[in-house]
Amino acid sequence: MRNSRGCHAYVWTAFRKQRLKRGFRLRQLRLEEYVLCYVAEGSGEITVNGKKHGIEAGTLIMLTPAMRIDELSVPSGPLQMYRLHYTRIDAASPAGGKQAAAPGAQKRLAGEAAGAEVFPVASASAFVTKLEELYRLGQEADECLHLRAQSLFYDLLATACEERSARAKGGDSSVAATIDYMKKHFREALDLGALPKLAGLTPSSYCRAFKRAVGMTPGEYLTQLRMEEAKAMLSSSSSANRVKDVARSVGFSDELYFSRLFKKREGLSPQIYMKQAGQRVAIASKLFLQDHFLAIGIQPIAAPSFPNYFPTRTGFPVYLQQRLRGTKALNAERSITPQEVLPLSPDVIVQIDTGQEQGQGEWKKLGETFMFNGYLSWHEYQRQIGTVFNKENQAQRIIDHVQKVEKAAREALLPVTRQGEWTIVRVLENEVRLYGTEGHALTDLYYDKLGFQPDPHVTHASYKPDALMELVRIDPERIILFWSEKEDVERLWPNPLWQSLRAVRENKVYYPESKNWDPWGPLGREYMIEQCTAYFLRAIPSI
Incomplete structure (x- = not known):
């Protein structure tokens, strides 16, 4: 169903609602188009390319051209089904027209299965609502309504593909896939009872795995x-x-x-x-305190961003992008000045009193500026912000929640963390940093909270710069690369010193996509834990 950089598009050609009576049987039909079938009521069996599938209410059936339906039967009771036919248009062809629809003539898109895909829909009621609306719009002749129908058609295909992708992932990773699905569809009438089937687990196994992954049902x-x-x-x-x-x-x-x-x-x-949340707070610190404020229900009117680091439009990390819509992005890659903030008429301006940032004396002259001292941990910032803004209960609630998430992730990662010793490294353009066992939010999370065992030869705090020779001396068993650009890693990889490391030789270097991982705030910390857990459960499949 993938639209490959605009090369392919899809157009629906027919849409039917059918009510099949008890005893109905269809034999031998070869498809010339894509077909999406949804069972709204009843049960039956369908055999495609020699493979039989049981179908029931809430089941989605995805079929592609040249497939052979050997049989469709309804042995008991009526079966109500929506049947949507559509075809692929090759926009890259000179005519921009429809591909040949003869059996076997259409090329299979990347990711499409060779057989029928039959699986339950998690958001069943929302899916039916969309089908009904598409059916209604399809009866109209108005051109504007036709465009709305085409948009809704793509929405249905996108939902089907998301559910298919979630279903394709097995084991613990399938739970992560259903979590991703819930994040995308929580505004809809989600059928939680369908999620275990989507994950390929029994309800009880799914609930245990889910709670183990996120610390809640x-x-x-x-x-x-x-x-x-x-x-x-x-x-x-x-x-x-x-x-x-x-x-x-x-x-x-x-x-x-x-x-x-x-x-x-x-x-x-x-x-x-x-x-209470209506207070106009501007954050003029390089530290991402907007995370802490959002967690207690205060959306800042301005907050720091890093546009050359985070590949989002605003320069906010992806997990804050939507939450900060309407918040002015202050470029923290340079000094933030009062002149950028004061025109917004803030009630309070928040700064971190490091004693080092340029222009802090100018901020202190402003009566509406609140200076926080530097703290060692994210939850100390959270408690202090909660106290200053009369949100102590909310601050403690978010701290307790993150601690539960950390505990659940630690349990879920036990099969990974108990396998050996781990060393945390960051590769930069001109140096390799070796992180210690304490004194940094990253190592506090991984070693203390999540249970990764550090290499016993690593005893320093924070990190050591220019540490490639130190790595050679330690010769770590396993390496985790964090916050490292691809080009910097590729530049380092052929280096004989790097290649001499045991972890490199034994293919035990783990390189998650960690650019948006930030353990310094509750929202970023939870996002990081979730992403990290999913990565390692996928990266080490033998456990």
Whole structure:
């Protein structure tokens, strides 16, 4: 279903709703188009290319051209099905027209399976709603409605592909795939009962694996996703949404239930939360304190960004990009000046009093500036911010939550961490840094919280620069590369000293995509833990 850099597009050609009676049987049909079938009611069996599949309500069937349906039968009761036919258009062809639809003539797209793909849909009710809307729009002759229908058609295909991708991942990684799916679809009427099937696990096994991965049940996690989005909406300085609108936007149809649940979790009603979050806070520090403020329900009007490091439009990391919509990005790769912030009319300006940053004396002259001292850990910042902004309960709640996430991840990673000793390295253009066992948020997380065992020869704090010769002396068993650019790693790799390392020779160098990993704030820390757990459970499949 992939649109490869605009080379391919899809157009739906027919859409049918069928109600098949008990005893219905279809034999021998060869497909000339793509077909997406969704079973809304009843059960039956379908045999495609010689393989039989049981189908029931909530099942999605994805078929591609040249497949052979040997049989479709409904042995008991009626079966209601949506059947959507569509074809691929080759935009790269001179005519820009439809590919030949004869059996076997269409080339299979990368990632498409050779057989029928039959799997349950996690968001069943939302999927049916989209199908019904597409069916209704398909009956209209209006050109504008036709364009809306085509957009909805692509939305359906995207949802189907996401569910297929999640299903394709097995074991613990399939739980991570369902977590990704929940993040994308939590605003919809998610059917949590379908997630175990999506992961290929029994309900009890899935719940145990899910809780082991994130420290809570699927229902609790779904509620958390919705509440975090609700807090972001209520905190937005540009938001004019009523509580009722916010509730519906994050997946709650009952405003009263949403309000009761919100107060139980946050300690105050959505209305009061919105009022308290209305304070205009500007963060003029290089440290990403916006993470800490968002966690307690305060969206800053301005916050530091690193546009040459983070590949997002704003220069915020990907896990904060959406949450900070409406927040002015202050380029922290240079000195942030009062002239950038004061025109925003902030109630409070937050700075870190390091005694080293240029121009701090100028900030101290501003009466509305609050200077935080430097602290050793993220939760010390969180507690101090909570105290200053009268959010002590919310600050403690987020600290407790992250500690649960750390504990659950430690348990999930035991098969990985107990395998040996680990050394953390960062490769830069002109140096190799060797991280110690303490004095840094990264090593605190990995060694102390997640249970990775450091190499006993590594005893220093923070990190050592220019440490390639030190690495040769230690000759570590396993190496984790963090925050390292691909070109810098590729430049280092042929170096004979690097190649002499045991971890390199034995292919035990682990290189996760860690550019957006930041352990210095609660949101970044949780994102990092989740990504790290998924990476290592995939990277070491033999466990």
